[in-house]
Amino acid sequence: MxxxxxxxxxxxxxxxxxxxxxxxxxxxxxxxxxxxxxxxxxxxxxxxxxxxxxxxxxxxxxxxxxxxxxxxxxxxxxxxxxxxxxxxxxxxxxxxxxxxxxxxxxxxxxxxxxxxxxxxxxxxxxxxxxxxxxxxxxxxxxxxxxxxxxxxxxxxxxxxxxxxxxxxxxxxxxELPQTDKAIGIDLGLKDFLITSNGEVVSNPRTLSKYENKIARLNKRLAKKEENSNNWYKVKNKLARVHEKVANIRKDFLHKLSTKLIRENQTIVVESLKVKNMLKNSRLAKSISDVSWSKFVDYLSYKAEWYGKELIKIDTFFPSSQLCSECGYQKKEVKDLSVREWECPKCHSIHDRDINASKNILQQGLQLQLASR
Structure with a gap:
């Protein structure tokens, strides 16, 4: 090796x-x-x-x-x-x-x-x-x-x-031993990721588990005189909670990225424009908590270290709308509330996220072939 x-x-x-x-x-x-x-x-x-x-x-x-x-x-x-x-x-x-x-x-x-x-x-x-x-x-x-x-x-x-x-x-x-395994990954909020072979990794929702504690400490901090000893004590406690959240999230991302790199030779993901997505005030907190960008960064350098390949496909590739069996595009699936749909051409029944991850894998493999 x-x-x-x-x-x-x-x-x-x-x-x-x-x-x-x-x-x-x-x-x-x-x-x-x-x-x-x-x-x-x-x-x-x-x-x-x-x-x-x-x-x-x-x-x-x-x-x-x-x-x-x-x-x-x-x-x-x-x-x-x-x-x-x-x-x-x-x-x-x-x-x-x-x-x-x-x-x-x-x-x-x-x-x-x-x-x-x-x-x-x-x-x-x-x-x-x-x-x-x-x-x-x-x-x-x-x-x-x-x-x-x-x-x-x-x-x-x-x-x-x-x-x-x-x-x-x-x-x-x-470098890690080479395998013939390739996997497509669809990143999400409800579930952290769904793979093309049907594996679902739940979103740990790290921040939400500590939100009540953070809210209580913020209220206590607001009642203290700024720059007083008690104000600094509460501020320090708040910082410790945020640090704990960050450490738990980092540990989760490292373990998951290492597992995927060890098990697969080729990993395909979407290129996400997280900065643009954060403009959605309704989802901004959840998107920040899930740390997609950091996760993809971990996959990227670990793939380079261990002789694996990470392929990023275009942000605007309609992975959710395409039938992974026949390629028919159903634009109505763009609506996020559609979780399951039937292809009007080949009548395959699709789970939205698993279908998207299969399309992401197929597109990535096509890009891989075209680059060789």
């Missing part, structure tokens, strides 16, 4: 001591300051390259001594993030870079692995501890072994005041 080198990330919760917590928070503030400082400079004059701004960092550190207390590599990474944002803007792939806010942006910083001339490494893992620049050895909840060559580590503080690391490595991955 073939092997390939891939970029892979391992995420863990860390348990820093008080001194390390303070330094992490200070580091997050410093990378935000550097990003905003040079963004403001770019607005006043014009954007310079990463290298031009990087040469100005030593002068900035002399002006603001507290910048010397944190990981210097993380400050350079912040400039690289600004450079990337400007390059995307110049290519028309995004808007003009925005200032980072303590309230609205992700609270994190990134540091790179390097080996010193003395032979010591900037980042190391031993047992349940990880060595990070300036922080030293930090305990983390090691749920699995980290294999591969460490490239960088992102340290993040969540809204629930928990700390996490994402260890990015380059790792050798072995």
């Amino acid at each position: 073939q092997t390939k080198i891939v970029d892979k990330a391992y995420s863990f919760r860390i348990t820093p001591n008080k001194k390390q917590e303070e330094l992490i928070n200070k580091n997050i503030g410093c990378v935000r300051f550097v990003f905003n400082h040079f963004l403001a400079q770019s607005k006043d004059d014009k954007y310079l390259s990463y290298s031009k701004f990087a040469t100005q960092l030593p002068k900035l550190k002399k002006e603001y001594n507290w910048l010397r207390e944190v990981d210097s590599i993380s400050l350079q990474q912040s400039l690289k993030d600004l450079d990337k944002a400007f390059k995307r803007f110049f290519k028309g792939l995004g808007g003009f870079p925005k200032f980072k806010s303590k309230k609205n942006n992700k609270q994190s910083y990134r540091t790179q692995y390097f080996k010193r001339s003395s032979g010591t490494e900037s980042i190391e893992i031993k047992d349940n501890k990880i060595k990070l620049p300036k922080l030293g050895w930090v305990k983390f909840r090691k749920s699995r072994e980290v294999t591969g060559k460490i490239q960088n580590v992102t340290i993040r503080k969540s809204k629930a005041n928990k700390y996490y690391i994402s260890v990015c490595v380059q790792e050798e991955v072995e």
Whole structure:
């Protein structure tokens, strides 16, 4: 079986001591300051390259001594993030870079692995501890072994005041054994997905299970004086619930995507324009909760890693309206309330979603043949 080198990330919760917590928070503030400082400079004059701004960092550190207390590599990474944002803007792939806010942006910083001339490494893992620049050895909840060559580590503080690391490595991955199985997938809200072989995976509706608790906490938060100790306590509890919902959803998507990749050689899905679908205020909450885009992203990179094929068909392909037996198109089936219908040409009886997944598979296989 073939092997390939891939970029892979391992995420863990860390348990820093008080001194390390303070330094992490200070580091997050410093990378935000550097990003905003040079963004403001770019607005006043014009954007310079990463290298031009990087040469100005030593002068900035002399002006603001507290910048010397944190990981210097993380400050350079912040400039690289600004450079990337400007390059995307110049290519028309995004808007003009925005200032980072303590309230609205992700609270994190990134540091790179390097080996010193003395032979010591900037980042190391031993047992349940990880060595990070300036922080030293930090305990983390090691749920699995980290294999591969460490490239960088992102340290993040969540809204629930928990700390996490994402260890990015380059790792050798072995392709999975090839099979002759191909499957079409119809993604939905009532059921999360229906496959062309008739398998139905229920929608876990993760958010709805915690909605009452979230509503109660929101009411309590509204009654507290903003920025008071009690206000922050309730806000933290609310953040913990949202974090739990996100973790449950992520776990479900990872397990399901891995199962499909292991069992099938070819997987066919529809290309969904989720941003447009979110404009429907009646369904927006359910669509956000179901996380179709993230699920397809997981399928995409796992297929690439393990030697499988993911085929995406056009959003406007009428998968629900076509008879999977004879190809007749019945436009009335566009109405979502039609769950079962009979083909007027061949008289086959169709379940709406299973029929759609069969058509998605057939269309994907046709595209596969045409591309070869």
